[in-house]
Amino acid sequence: MEFKTVLTTCPYCGCGCGLLLEILDGRLIGTLPSKTSPVNQGRLCVKGWSVHEFVTSPNRLIRPLVRKADRLVESSWDEALDLSARRLKEIKERHGPDSIAVLTSAKCTNEENYLLQKLTRAAIGTNNIDHCARL
Amino acid sequence: MTNSIEEIESADCILIFGSNTSIAHPLIATRVFRAKARGAKVIVADPRKIPIVLQSDLHLQHRLGTDVALINGLMHIILKNGWERKAFISERTENLEEFRKVVEKYSPDRVSEITGVPVKDLETAAQYYAKAERGSILYTMGITQHTTGVDNVKSLANLSMLTGNIGRESTGVNPLRGQNNVQGACDMGGLPNVYSGYQPVTDQAVRQKFEEAWRAELSARVGLTATEMFPAALEGRVKAMVILGENPVLSDADSHHVEKALEALDFLLVIDIFNTPTSDLAHVVLAGASFAEKEGTFTNTERRVQMVRKAIEPPGDARVDWRIIQELSNRLGYSMDYDSPRAVMEEIARVTPSYAGIRYDRLQGDGLQWPCPSTDHPGTKFLHQGKFTRGKGLFSAIEYKPPAEVADEAYPFQLTTGRIHVHYHTGTMTRNSPSLEREVNECLLEINPEDARELGIGEGDRVLVSSRRGSVSTRVKLTETEKRGTVFMPFHFFESRANILTNPMFDPVAKIPEFKVCAVKIEKMETGSAR
Ligand code: SF4
Numbered sequence: 278m279e280f281k282t283v284l285t286t287c288p289y290c291g292c293g294c295g296l297l298l299e300i301l302d303g304r305l306i307g308t309l310p311s312k313t314s315p316v317n318q319g320r321l322c323v324k325g326w327s328v329h330e331f332v333t334s335p336n337r338l339i340r341p342l343v344r345k346a347d348r349l350v351e352s353s354w355d356e357a358l359d360l361s362a363r364r365l366k367e368i369k370e371r372h373g374p375d376s377i378a379v380l381t382s383a384k385c386t387n388e389e390n391y392l393l394q395k396l397t398r399a400a401i402g403t404n405n406i407d408h409c410a411r412l
Numbered sequence: 413m414t415n416s417i418e419e420i421e422s423a424d425c426i427l428i429f430g431s432n433t434s435i436a437h438p439l440i441a442t443r444v445f446r447a448k449a450r451g452a453k454v455i456v457a458d459p460r461k462i463p464i465v466l467q468s469d470l471h472l473q474h475r476l477g478t479d480v481a482l483i484n485g486l487m488h489i490i491l492k493n494g495w496e497r498k499a500f501i502s503e504r505t506e507n508l509e510e511f512r513k514v515v516e517k518y519s520p521d522r523v524s525e526i527t528g529v530p531v532k533d534l535e536t537a538a539q540y541y542a543k544a545e546r547g548s549i550l551y552t553m554g555i556t557q558h559t560t561g562v563d564n565v566k567s568l569a570n571l572s573m574l575t576g577n578i579g580r581e582s583t584g585v586n587p588l589r590g591q592n593n594v595q596g597a598c599d600m601g602g603l604p605n606v607y608s609g610y611q612p613v614t615d616q617a618v619r620q621k622f623e624e625a626w627r628a629e630l631s632a633r634v635g636l637t638a639t640e641m642f643p644a645a646l647e648g649r650v651k652a653m654v655i656l657g658e659n660p661v662l663s664d665a666d667s668h669h670v671e672k673a674l675e676a677l678d679f680l681l682v683i684d685i686f687n688t689p690t691s692d693l694a695h696v697v698l699a700g701a702s703f704a705e706k707e708g709t710f711t712n713t714e715r716r717v718q719m720v721r722k723a724i725e726p727p728g729d730a731r732v733d734w735r736i737i738q739e740l741s742n743r744l745g746y747s748m749d750y751d752s753p754r755a756v757m758e759e760i761a762r763v764t765p766s767y768a769g770i771r772y773d774r775l776q777g778d779g780l781q782w783p784c785p786s787t788d789h790p791g792t793k794f795l796h797q798g799k800f801t802r803g804k805g806l807f808s809a810i811e812y813k814p815p816a817e818v819a820d821e822a823y824p825f826q827l828t829t830g831r832i833h834v835h836y837h838t839g840t841m842t843r844n845s846p847s848l849e850r851e852v853n854e855c856l857l858e859i860n861p862e863d864a865r866e867l868g869i870g871e872g873d874r875v876l877v878s879s880r881r882g883s884v885s886t887r888v889k890l891t892e893t894e895k896r897g898t899v900f901m902p903f904h905f906f907e908s909r910a911n912i913l914t915n916p917m918f919d920p921v922a923k924i925p926e927f928k929v930c931a932v933k934i935e936k937m938e939t940g941s942a943r
Binding site: 283284285286287288289290291292293294295298300303304305313314315316317320321322323324327328329330331332334336337338339340341342343344349354357358359360361362364365366368372374375376377378379380381382383384385386387388389390391392393394395396397398399400401402403404405406407408409 | 417418436437438439440442588589590591592593594595596597598599600601602603604605607608613622626627628629630631633634635636637638641644645649650651652653654655656657658660663664678679681684685686687691692694695696697698699700702703704705706708709710711712713714716717718719720721722723724725727728729730731733734736737738739740741743744745746748750753756757759760778779841842844845846847848851
């Protein structure tokens with residue numbers, strides 16, 4: 278048996294509490310508060326204590342989906358990515374870059390948000406990017 | 413936040429404005445309780461008797477959407493009694509006289525009539541806050557989700573400047589950011605008018621810098637906000653959307669309208685970790701990774717950049733989102749070739765002055781609070797020390813305007829929306845968490861017991877709630893939390909979508925919809941009738 282903890286940051290609210298994920302043989306089994314975090318100093322709220330649960334939910338998406346005959350069916354990554362890129366390019370060519378709009382995520386990392394706005398502005402060529410901060 | 417979370421503990425007056433702190437930001441509420449134990453006065457201004465009211469010294473239960481009137485009323489009392497900080501005002505601010513002319517019109521009697529708050533309570537609140545050595549204001553969506561959201565925020569800034577409660581330890585005007593990385597999404601340029609670090613797309617020198625850094629030609633035209641994208645899709649101006657980890661069908665105002673807009677698109681790509689009512693409408697759904705499966709950083713509400721570390725592999729064939737974005741970009745013909753999130757952060761630091769000193773090596777301990785302009789800079793605990801970003805702080809003269817939609821004969825109740833303790837946003841994560849779902853697994857409309865009695869509604873009855881935009885069925889909970897005439901609904905539940913009811917009218921500047929007030933009617937449903 279191999280047990281370890283990984284120090285990371287809570288994905289729920291803007292407090293940004295430090296927490297430790299408990300890993301047993303590569304499986305996520307629990308969450309503990311970080312005692313050294315300047316934000317939460319060893320405490321967590323009810324949501325923080327249970328963050329491991331949604332991660333390991335059986336409802337997680339585990340494969341790309343592509344719409345065929347009006348149903349979303351599982352596909353390979355190549356098929357899903359190629360189709361997405363082809364459709365976005367077609368629409369950009371026909372209607373211009375401002376006919377595409379992007380919502381980035383207040384739940385994703387800084388690095389991912391930076392890359393998605395770079396993709397929107399440099400690869401697509403529009404400033405139509407926003408996220409749900411207003412909501 | 414202008415200040416840091418730990419500083420709240422040493423404030424001697426805390427004014428909590430439109431923030432359900434103990435529910436939405438539990439670990440910040442902890443600091444409020446510690447301050448209170450040390451003798452701080454805690455004032456809660458909120459139309460609902462939220463849990464933190466029980467720990468407060470004073471509750472200003474103003475009517476929904478009357479925030480500007482309430483704040484002007486407090487400032488009227490402060491000026492009348494000469495409690496303003498004259499030295500601070502003359503050194504650091506301008507436009508006091510214009511502002512005074514407007515505030516003079518908000519006499520305690522008039523404000524009491526508009527807001528429903530007794531004159532005595534207005535006076536006590538003004539005195540507590542103005543006389544505090546260190547007065548701190550905390551606010552959230554209760555302030556911003558109104559057609560007058562920008563006015564509300566400016567009014568709070570006025571109040572802090574008038575009393576010199578800004579730019580020092582344990583003071584400030586502190587928005588508590590709702591989602592874990594809203595701060596970071598804004599900082600990184602997830603906005604239609606700015607690149608990372610709030611550098612305007614319309615500034616030619618800035619644009620040129622990014623064109624060189626990214627080797628691409630960039631548009632000078634400000635883009636659409638989220639609230640403008642959906643109408644544009646319905647009008648056919650927007651033909652395709654890419655949505656990363658968001659669920660606008662549940663989170664946006666007037667959700668029928670959002671659904672129609674997404675259905676009108678020629679192409680919708682969604683990247684998420686669960687199926688959601690939004691991904692159900694997509695042409696392609698890409699399986700992303702959760703926070704536990706990737707490396708990166710989040711920036712919390714006090715501007716603290718902190719590490720996210722990989723603990724396990726993504727499930728099945730799911731992939732980390734930064735790789736998905738990179739692969740999509742390459743297929744679009746724009747090459748991206750990062751070997752790790754660390755390399756992305758190095759680029760962010762190169763092009764973003766406020767993040768210039770951020771490196772993964774420096775984030776291993778407590779993280780770093782931006783602005784952090786160089787690799788030997790320790791980060792910034794509180795903003796506006798010595799001077800404001802624009803130089804002098806500007807007093808804004810602001811008149812009260814009622815909400816866009818008020819209760820009338822046809823729709824006699826005011827509905828407000830928000831969160832409950834065990835759930836988060838649209839429930840995509842929390843409702844997939846068995847111990848949270850066990851606590852609360854359905855929507856409950858909160859209503860004052862007197863109002864319920866008049867409508868012949870009992871605890872747990874099913875009702876139909878309707879606004880001018882649609883109807884939702886839900887069960888009810890009788891509670892003194894709500895004052896008469898006001899009802900509350902959380903927006904976490906796809907079975908009872910509160911945002912079918914809400915008003916998409918938005919603030920003209922910030923473009924935030926008025927989630928916090930709309931008019932509804934409530935009808936009892938017969939037992940056994942369909943949901
Ligand atoms: S543990 Fe609770 S208070 Fe802390 S960040 Fe997570 S959700 Fe917020």
